[in-house]
Amino acid sequence: MTGRPDQEVMTNPRAERVRSVARLAGRSARLRAGAFLVEGPQGCREALRAHLGRGPAKARSVWPAGGVVREVYVSDRLAQRDPELAALVDEVASLRPSAAGLSHDDGRSPSGRRVAVRRASDEVLTAMSDAVTGQGILIVAALPQAMGLDQVLTQGRVRLAAVLCRVQDPGNAGTILRAADAAGADAVLLTTGSVDLFNPKVVRSTAGSIFHLPVVTGLSLDASVDALRQAGLQVWAADGHADHTLTSLASETLGSPTAWLLGNEARGLSETERALADQAVAVPLYGAAESLNVGTAATVCLYASAMAARRAG
Structure with a gap:
C-alpha cells in the first residue's frame, strides 16, 4: 500500500x-x-x-x-x-x-x-x-545545504575526484556523476559555468547516484586545483590531443590519488584550464572515431584510475 x-x-x-x-x-x-x-x-x-x-x-x-x-x-x-x-x-x-x-x-x-x-x-x-x-x-x-570543497577534503580522504569544467549538457553531467559513483570516486566538483546539478535531466541521468557522493558546485578552478594538490591529489586534464595516453602511464602513477579535469562538450578544456593540470592525458582511440564525448571519456579515465588503484592494493 x-x-x-x-x-x-x-x-x-x-x-x-x-x-x-x-x-x-x-x-x-x-x-x-x-x-x-x-x-x-x-x-x-x-x-x-x-x-x-x-x-x-x-x-x-x-x-x-x-x-x-x-x-x-x-x-x-x-x-x-x-x-x-x-x-x-x-x-x-x-x-x-x-x-x-x-x-x-x-x-x-x-x-x-x-x-x-x-x-x-x-x-x-x-x-x-x-x-x-x-x-x-x-x-x-x-535541496541539500551547499558544501564547500574544504569540507569534502577534510571529512574523509579523497583519492579520486571528477572536476567538471564548464560542462553544460545535462546528460553528460549526469553520466559523469554516475560513472564517478560506479568507479568509487569520493567527490564530484563543478566549476562556475557548469549545468545546474538539480536540473531534472541531470538528476534523471544520474539514476540515483546524485544521492551517493558529495558534490560541490560553483567552484573556481584555480583555487580548487590548489586545494586538491594540498590534499595530496595529482591533477590531470583529460585531453584528446595530449601526448600522454592512459596506456603509456605506469600503473603506480595511474593509481595514485587523482583529480580528473573534464572539459566543455564543444570546446574542451581551455589553454588556461589545461595549464593548471600536472599533465594532460588522452584516451587512446583504436578505431576510426574522431573523438569521444566527455561523458564517455570521463568514464574511461575514472575507471582507469580506479582499477589501477585497486591492483596496487
Whole structure:
C-alpha cells in the first residue's frame, strides 16, 4: 500500500498542486522552494534510501537521514510494478515526525515533519514530470545545504575526484556523476559555468547516484586545483590531443590519488584550464572515431584510475 487507502486520488493535471510541482523543473522555482524533482524508479529508490539513512556513508553529510524527501506522488499500480519500491515508500510514510536533531535510529524522522505521500493518476504524474511520460512515482526532495570543497577534503580522504569544467549538457553531467559513483570516486566538483546539478535531466541521468557522493558546485578552478594538490591529489586534464595516453602511464602513477579535469562538450578544456593540470592525458582511440564525448571519456579515465588503484592494493 502507498498512501492512505481512503485518500482521494489526484486526477486533475491542471490543479495548482500539480503545477507547483511541475514548476520545479525551472531553476528559479527550485531555489525559491528549496526543492527539486526526482523522477523514475531508480532515482526515487535512492532518494528514499537516503532519507532512511541507508545511503553510502560518504554522502550522509550531504543527504542526512530524514532530511531528503518532502513529498512522494505514486500511482496505484506502483505496488504491482515495483513491490520493493512501494515498500520503501510505505516505510518512509510511516516515520513519525519529531523535533529536529533526533536521529533515525529511534525510528523517527529528524526533519520534524511527516513525509507527504499522495496517490496520483498516471496523467497527473506525467503533468508533474519533466520527462515525456511519468513512471509511476515522483518525489519532491529538499535541496541539500551547499558544501564547500574544504569540507569534502577534510571529512574523509579523497583519492579520486571528477572536476567538471564548464560542462553544460545535462546528460553528460549526469553520466559523469554516475560513472564517478560506479568507479568509487569520493567527490564530484563543478566549476562556475557548469549545468545546474538539480536540473531534472541531470538528476534523471544520474539514476540515483546524485544521492551517493558529495558534490560541490560553483567552484573556481584555480583555487580548487590548489586545494586538491594540498590534499595530496595529482591533477590531470583529460585531453584528446595530449601526448600522454592512459596506456603509456605506469600503473603506480595511474593509481595514485587523482583529480580528473573534464572539459566543455564543444570546446574542451581551455589553454588556461589545461595549464593548471600536472599533465594532460588522452584516451587512446583504436578505431576510426574522431573523438569521444566527455561523458564517455570521463568514464574511461575514472575507471582507469580506479582499477589501477585497486591492483596496487
